[in-house]
Structure formats: structure tokens, C-alpha cells
Amino acid sequence: MSTLKELAALVGGELIGNPRLEISGVSEIQNGKPGTITFLANPRYKKYLNDTKAAAVFTNDRNLLKEQAGIVVDNPQMALAIILKYFQSAVPRPEGIHPTAIVDPTAEIGENVSIGPYSIIAAGAQIGSGTTIGAHTVIGYNTEIGTDSQLYPRVVIYHDCRIGDRVLIHSGTVIGCDGFGFVTIDDIHHKIPQTGRVTIGHDVELGANCTIDRGTIGDTQIGAGSKFDNLVHVAHNVKIGKGCLVAGEVGFAGSAVIGDYCIFAGQVGVAPHLEVGDRAICAAKTGVTKSIPGGKVYAGMPVREIREQNKRDAVLTAVALLKKRLLKLEEKVIAPHLAKDE
Amino acid sequence: MSTLKELAALVGGELIGNPRLEISGVSEIQNGKPGTITFLANPRYKKYLNDTKAAAVFTNDRNLLKEQAGIVVDNPQMALAIILKYFQSAVPRPEGIHPTAIVDPTAEIGENVSIGPYSIIAAGAQIGSGTTIGAHTVIGYNTEIGTDSQLYPRVVIYHDCRIGDRVLIHSGTVIGCDGFGFVTIDDIHHKIPQTGRVTIGHDVELGANCTIDRGTIGDTQIGAGSKFDNLVHVAHNVKIGKGCLVAGEVGFAGSAVIGDYCIFAGQVGVAPHLEVGDRAICAAKTGVTKSIPGGKVYAGMPVREIREQNKRDAVLTAVALLKKRLLKLEEKVIAPHLAKDE
Amino acid sequence: MSTLKELAALVGGELIGNPRLEISGVSEIQNGKPGTITFLANPRYKKYLNDTKAAAVFTNDRNLLKEQAGIVVDNPQMALAIILKYFQSAVPRPEGIHPTAIVDPTAEIGENVSIGPYSIIAAGAQIGSGTTIGAHTVIGYNTEIGTDSQLYPRVVIYHDCRIGDRVLIHSGTVIGCDGFGFVTIDDIHHKIPQTGRVTIGHDVELGANCTIDRGTIGDTQIGAGSKFDNLVHVAHNVKIGKGCLVAGEVGFAGSAVIGDYCIFAGQVGVAPHLEVGDRAICAAKTGVTKSIPGGKVYAGMPVREIREQNKRDAVLTAVALLKKRLLKLEEKVIAPHLAKDE
Numbered sequence A, B, C: 001m002s003t004l005k006e007l008a009a010l011v012g013g014e015l016i017g018n019p020r021l022e023i024s025g026v027s028e029i030q031n032g033k034p035g036t037i038t039f040l041a042n043p044r045y046k047k048y049l050n051d052t053k054a055a056a057v058f059t060n061d062r063n064l065l066k067e068q069a070g071i072v073v074d075n076p077q078m079a080l081a082i083i084l085k086y087f088q089s090a091v092p093r094p095e096g097i098h099p100t101a102i103v104d105p106t107a108e109i110g111e112n113v114s115i116g117p118y119s120i121i122a123a124g125a126q127i128g129s130g131t132t133i134g135a136h137t138v139i140g141y142n143t144e145i146g147t148d149s150q151l152y153p154r155v156v157i158y159h160d161c162r163i164g165d166r167v168l169i170h171s172g173t174v175i176g177c178d179g180f181g182f183v184t185i186d187d188i189h190h191k192i193p194q195t196g197r198v199t200i201g202h203d204v205e206l207g208a209n210c211t212i213d214r215g216t217i218g219d220t221q222i223g224a225g226s227k228f229d230n231l232v233h234v235a236h237n238v239k240i241g242k243g244c245l246v247a248g249e250v251g252f253a254g255s256a257v258i259g260d261y262c263i264f265a266g267q268v269g270v271a272p273h274l275e276v277g278d279r280a281i282c283a284a285k286t287g288v289t290k291s292i293p294g295g296k297v298y299a300g301m302p303v304r305e306i307r308e309q310n311k312r313d314a315v316l317t318a319v320a321l322l323k324k325r326l327l328k329l330e331e332k333v334i335a336p337h338l339a340k341d342e
Helices: A004-011 A043-048 A076-087 A306-333 B004-011 B043-048 B076-087 B306-334 C004-011 C043-048 C076-087 C306-334
Strands: A014-016 A036-039 A056-059 A069-072 A174-177 A182-185 A188-191 A197-200 A211-213 A219-222 A297-299 B014-016 B036-039 B056-059 B069-072 B174-177 B182-185 B188-191 B197-200 B211-213 B219-222 B297-299 C014-016 C036-039 C056-059 C069-072 C174-177 C182-185 C188-191 C198-200 C211-213 C220-222 C297-299
Touching (some): A004 A069, A036 A076, A056 A076, A076 B182, A076 B188, A188 C076, A211 A219, A297 A306, A306 B306, A306 C306, B004 B076, B056 B076, B076 C182, B174 B197, B197 B211, B211 B219, B297 B306, B306 C306, C004 C014, C036 C076, C056 C076, C174 C198, C198 C211, C211 C220, C297 C306
Parallel strands (some): A036 A056, A056 A069, A174 A211, A197 A219, B036 B056, B056 B069, B197 B219, C036 C056, C056 C069, C174 C211, C198 C220
Antiparallel strands (some): A014 A069, A182 A188, B014 B069, B182 B188, C014 C069, C182 C188
């Protein structure tokens, strides 16, 4: 329980209303709960503002707070992140190495590492200090994990991978599995050994049930600060830059090279051996079938700049309407008995 | 082994042929096996009817059973469901809590609960009576599971989730992982804590390797009676209604609100913050890019009513044919030497 | 460490340059490392040839090796596969059955089988000689696995499945989970028991986090020599032929029948009950909405032959350009004050 004044100080915002108003937590604006603070970041939710039962609101628009108490901040989402962390109730972190964990004597385990039940740390592995390894996790031969990282239960990392510091990996994600590489001779697909590694930079987050293939020769790489949603597939030899955002069910085919600070919305696919420039943005379901320069917004399959894609969509609408108008015209003027196929 | 008469009674159908015909099981119509009963529900498979080696057929069309024995029912698929259950050979269910399972002393375990080897039930968790927890499953802190539910091996449910009664969850599915929420300031993606829960209603089925993110503040919800295929992704704050059918590899982006009894075919994607009305149907690969009213059938990317989508497809066909006809005409009449680009 | 001469003999290629050149491993052409051999198979990477620091190159074009040492082979990728295997450093394979593995006394375990920690082999299961079962793997009741297969950690195979010889299955893959089969009566979805099996032929490889549903009555089948990438979904009753290549995030809906030697690029979807002929190739994101003959290349949603799909794309471009030209013309000639909507 905190006062509105305390929360305003916490986020560096301007207080509107009673400073001693007591706030017990955070609620959604459309399901606002008495005694809590809510937030308005996406204008789509403005319609709920007047009727919300929340006691106060984070907003960047002081004019919205005529009737309501709240806190004016530049970035309501950042304020939300701070306040959620402040109110978050801790899930207990087990201390030390659980007696059922199997840790090879040659593995190097840092200070204050937590290793959950039934986890397996193979020979030569290194786990940096402060890192949490969830239950049922398998860390392969010679794999290294940095400091203060967190692996949720049931992550698998194959041998010889490199994971940075402060990396967060959700359950079910598999790192270092074989790339999809075959040479076909006389209808037999011969396996190309996948002898490279996966390297994942600092501050990366990977969602649940992702798959990150190891490189064939060199490394599959994910740059520092990149964040992945669930069920993302990264094929062998892919290089992903720094600070990228990758939404759910995106797939990167083999040897694609992705710049820094790119954004991929849900279900995008990138074809093999292509280059995507820095700060490129791909709308949902984009099929990246050729290399694309950075700094632009793309959509469609095959990929085009989104403006062009939208124009093509509009042209087809126009042609379809034209046909309709033509048929109506024919019906009226020339041959009404023939214009029945609509 | 049962007689055709007994099976007809079981499904409440009309017997055609020898009532004492003995039936030992069920087979597919295209791979019909002597001594078994098959079924004809999808007209696509009618071509196999005359040659099937099965001894009898479920059908809703009495006229098809002139030469063959069978059972006439209103709904051959429902009859199939009943008969398959009747003939199904049981897989043994281990009794009680396996000695290798780690159950926190504060967890509440109901009567007749089965907990498989190496499973982990965290502090404060509750498992309702009659529920089966497969091997290698992890149930998080304070999570509650109802009665008579079944979790296949290797499910992970994070802390503070709520799972209903008679829920079926297949292997590899992860529930309650963090939503994909970040605030970006100066190219740094700051994590928004995901402090909500997942609530799953009664009689829900989730396929294998699905991922259901927890809410940011409120809950991610899946309504009673909804059924999900494999590899489905549900982002944070999504609300899915009752009785929905969701096919494989579908993805729901954050805060989407889905009505009751909707159907999503394979690989559909729904963009964030949208509303899909009750009983909307989306064809495979639909990209739901705007809110759509219920009770209609949709397709395409961007989403349109399927009739409109099909018309647009036809218009493009017409324009392409027009070009072809024009080129042929030019070749014949005006400038045959110029019309070589086809 | 080997000489170039020894490597040339190993792959049956023609040596160009100093036969005593010592080679310590393999590197990528764009990140060539001194003392290693690289390869040039995809012309896309030819631009790196002159500047690579690698000491030698596999190529099928003798003319490229004027300044550089190398080995001329018919198939540089096959040479690569051989050489990578030659230089691959072994990951230790644990011998025998780990004491924490739970193997039912009725299970039959062949000679020289390795079973990792915490794995579970249910009653009636059979594991063929030489097979490796990774940690945390669950093999269901009566399931049979052939000889010399390898399951990476954390595979789940449900009861009554059949896996061939020399099969490779990556982590997180689930085999034999229930198909998505329901009969809907009065808005209630009644489950159709899924009583069939999964049968997987010899020499199949399945990537990570795939899901292969069991058949409803008969079997879901994957033919010998087929290779799957990660996150592939195979629904109930699907029959996939021999030697198919299936890229990441592809989905096959129920009862689809796929011929031999087909290729499916990333994120393709195949609708239920369709037939795909032998040696059909589907480009990325194809939506196979009808049965398609073999031996052709397809693309688009709905599916068309790729030539037709490309023509349709070009027609739309042409129409869009036409509009642009028309608007420019109008601007110049007829009504410049009206042509402002571009």
C-alpha cells in the first residue's frame, strides 16, 4: 500500500488529485478496481476512462485528468513497468543446487546460482554467478551461461553454446539443435553435420517453445538486447542484430542476416540467405523473399514496402468496383438480360 | 467383440443387415479391415464405399446400404466417437503419487490424484480430485488445477494460474509464461513485469507445445469448452470465449478479445487489441488486421469476408485473362511481330 | 590436422595447389579462418572468394581456383558434409542406462542402448540396439523404437507408436499426442477418441518442438528418409511419403496425403483431406487449399502453380502502373487540377 504521492515520486511524474490517496496495486482500465491505479497508453482504451473504477490513472495527457486523480508522465508504459515491478509479489527462488540436480564435477558453477530439481549440467559447462536454472533443464557439454540469467523450467541447451548475462529464457525453448542441412544425391538426403554453435548476447529474452538451431560451421547469433516472443524459429547460421523485437511464430530461414533494432510482427517469415537492414519493420505475416533495406516498413508476400502493398490492395478494390459499376451500367443501358452473374 | 445389433443399440441407430454380425473394432473406409465397422461422414470418401473390406458402415444415408451391412444414424461422426471409446484399449494410469515426484508440503492434493515420476508441485499449489499429472510436469507456486483434469507428460504451468475441471493438456504446452511486453526508450527495451494470471475454463483441451502467456495486469483467459490444436500461441491479456475451435499454429496477439464459438483454421493470426465477434469463422492463414463482427466467414490478409476475398481473387483472374486475350488478338489482327512476350 | 592431399582423397576430388598444405578444420567463406578449408556452393557467396582468409576452397568450378588452393568436386556440399563429419569433435555419449532412468521391467532394451538421466520407459516399450535416449525423455506404453536411433533430451512419445531405425529426433518434439477431432452437437464439442498410432520410417529426422498427432483409427505416417525442420505440425491421419523435406513451421491438417520426395518451404499449410502428388514443391507460405498434382512448383494462398502466381502478381503491378500513367496523362493533358490524389 502506497500513497499516490509516493508513486508519483517513484516514476518522476506530476501528481493530480489527493496526494494521500492510497493505492494497493494496478488494474486494467476496462476492469478497473477500486483502490488501484490504471494507465492509458493506447488511445484505443480511452473510451473506458470515464467509467473505470480505478482510483487513479497514469497518462501523458494532463487534460484527461479533469475529474480523476492520476499521475502525468511522459511515458505511461514506462511508469506502468516501474509500478508493476514495485507491486509485484515475489515468487520464491529456491536457493542453491537441488539435491536431485545432476551437476558434472567438471562443470563450473558461480556463486549464488540456483539449480532446480532434476536439472542436468553436463561436463565442462559453466554457469555464471546469480543465474537461476529452473527445474528439468538440460545444459549441454561445454555450454556457458553468463551471470544473473534466468532459465525457466525445462529449457534445453545443447553442447558448446554461449549465453550472455541477464538473459531470460522461457520454458520449452531449445537452443543449439541441429540446423536443417542436407545434401540430396539420388533422392537420399545426406545430413550435413552441424558443428557450429549458438551465441546469445546479454539482456536477450526468449519466449516459450522457441527453437534456435546451431550453426553449420560458424555460429547462429542473437545480438544483445533482442527480445523474442514464443514459438519463434531461428535456423542455422542466422545472425540477428542488437535490440530486435521478434513477435510470436516468426521464422528465420538459414543464413539470414538481420540488422539491429528490427521489428518483426507475428508470423513473419524470412527466406534463406537474405539481408534485412537496420531498423526495418515487417508487418504481420510478411514473407521476406528478397533482401530489404533498413529504415522502412514492409508487408505482404512477396514482401514490398507497406505503402506499395496498400496501393496494390487498393487497385484491386478499384478494379473490382469498376466491374460492379460496369455490370450495373450494362444492366441498365445495353443488355439487362445478360447481366445476371453478380 | 460385439454384434452389430449391440452396436446399433449403443449409438441409437437403425440396423441394416445381419444383427448377429460380429464386429471387433473400427477401421478407416479406405483401409477397411474384415470384421470391423467403418464410417462415412465426409462425402469425399464415398468413392471407397463399394470396395471397403470393412464388414459394416455407419452412415446417415440409408440408400447407401443396399449391398452392405451397417447402421443408419443421424450423425456418423458422433457414432464413431461413441464406438471408438467403446473399443478403446486402456493405457494404464499409475495410481497415487510416484515416489520421485516432488510435492511441496503446502500443496493440496485431492483424492485419487495420479502424479507421475519426476513431476514437481510447488508450494501453495492445489490439484483437484481425480486429476492425472503426467511425468516431468511442473506446477508452479499457488497454481490451482480442478478435478478430473489430465496433464500429459512434460507440461509446465507457471505460478498463480487457474485451470478448470476436466481440462486436457498435451505434452510440451507451457502456460503462464511472460507476455511480450516492453517499453522502448533510447533503443533499450525495458521489460514490463507480467503480473497477471492465466485462467482456463472447464472442459478445455490444449494440444501439444502450445504457449499461453500470463496477463500483464489482469488475466489471459480461455473460456469453457474451447479446444486448441498444437503449437497455438496465445499472447498476454487475450480473452478467448466459450466453445471456440482453434486449429494448429494459430497465433493471438496481445489483448485480442475473441467471442464465443469462433472457429480459427490453421495458421490464422489475430493482431493485437482487436475484437472478434461470436461465431466468427476464419479460414486458414487469415490475417485478422481489424476487429470483425461475429457470425460471418472470413479469409485473406488483410482480412475480408470470404465472399469478398473470393471475388477479388476472381477479378485478378479476369484481368489476367483479359491481357492474354488482348495479346492474342493483337497477334492475329494488328501486330503479330510485336506480340511475343507471352 | 590433415593435409589438403588427404582431404582430396577423402572426398574423391581434384587437388589444386600445395598437397602438403595443412588444414585444421572448416570455416565459412565470409568468415574464413587461416589454416581451414571453406566451400563455395551457393553463387550468392562468390563475392567473398577473393578475400577469404581460408587456406583452401571446395568448389565445382576449377576456373575459380586460379590464385587459391582448393579441391574441385562435383558437389561441394557433399564434400562439406564429409569433411565436417571428419573434423567433428565428439560429444560424449553416456554408456548404458542411467541409474535415475525409470525403465519398466517389461520393457525390452536392446544391446548398447544409452538411456539418459530421468528418462522414463513405460511398460511394453521396446528400444532397439544402439539407440540413444536423451535425458528427460518419456517413451510411452508399448511404443517401439528401432536400432541406432537418437532421441535428444526431452522428447515425448505417447503409447503404441512405431519409430524406425536410424531416426533422429530433436528436443521438445512430441509424437503421438491426440489429433484435433471433435463432433459438435448443440455447441458442445465432443471428443473423438484418437485410437490410432504414429509410425515413422527409417532414417527420418525430426527437428525440435515438432508435434505429430496419432491417427484417429489408422496411423499417422511419416515415410522413410523424410526430414523435418523445427516446429512442424502433423495432424491426425496424415500420410507423408518417402524422402520429403519439410521446413520450419509447416503445418499439415488432418488426413492430408503427401506423396514421395515433396518439398515444403517454411510456414506452408496444407488443408485437410487433400492429396499432394510426388515431387511437388511448395514455396514458402503456400496455402494448399486443394489437391495438387506432383512434379510442379506451387506458391500463393490459395495455391497456384508458381508461374501463374507470379503472372498474377505482375498483372497487379501492371494495373497499378497503368493507373499511375493515366493519372500523369490526365494531369498533363486533360484536367491537371483534378489529378492530386497520388
